[in-house]
Amino acid sequence: MASWLDEIKWNKDGLIPVIVQESNSLKILMHAWMNREALVKTHEDGVAVYWSRSRQSLWTKGETSGHIQKVESISLDCDADTILLTVKQEGGIACHTGRHSCFYRRLVDEKWDITEAIIKDPKEIYQ
């Protein structure tokens, strides 16, 4: 009966790309993927759950690090093939490198410059 799920155009692998934006700073934290089950769990639990394409399994963001993402809103684009999630980022760290955002490299003079400092050593996060 969840017709809102049927309005989504899942790709041929049954996935949809997800843009993750921090609700207070409006900063883009990461880009991930969800399948139907991940989106249902995210909506029901209010905590971001993604589909790991490398591990081929559901992945509750922060399950190891504690850096969970509390869902503020779930939006859909005009083509119904991308989700925008706004979240509160626990610990202020979304990236597995220990940085605030995964988008910490910026193109400057044909090189990817690192523009964000590591907040916490990954060895301390994932121990």
Next chain:
Amino acid sequence: MASWLDEIKWNKDGLIPVIVQESNSLKILMHAWMNREALVKTHEDGVAVYWSRSRQSLWTKGETSGHIQKVESISLDCDADTILLTVKQEGGIACHTGRHSCFYRRLVDEKWDITEAIIKDPKEIYQ
């Protein structure tokens, strides 16, 4: 010699997903895809060029509507498989429906509520 391009992990179709964020409002405007040629053109011309998966061709955003996107920055994520583009949106309209952003539907009570007004009738934009 453009080694910055070789650092990118293109998917099996030679594409990378692109998050498009408005630089002044920090609003997410749209989600699109680029191939290597689109990214080179975007970088060189300073105007967003995407790869249209439906038309299988390069697509300069705004070529018909005039709503071009002037590039402010190009960033890459930790996995090197997503681009974040910040832009100045000409005309303040990124969506083909005539709205500011493509993400104009928000999940409320198991329904996708329309949260943004149409700024300009698409019939006037694409005539």
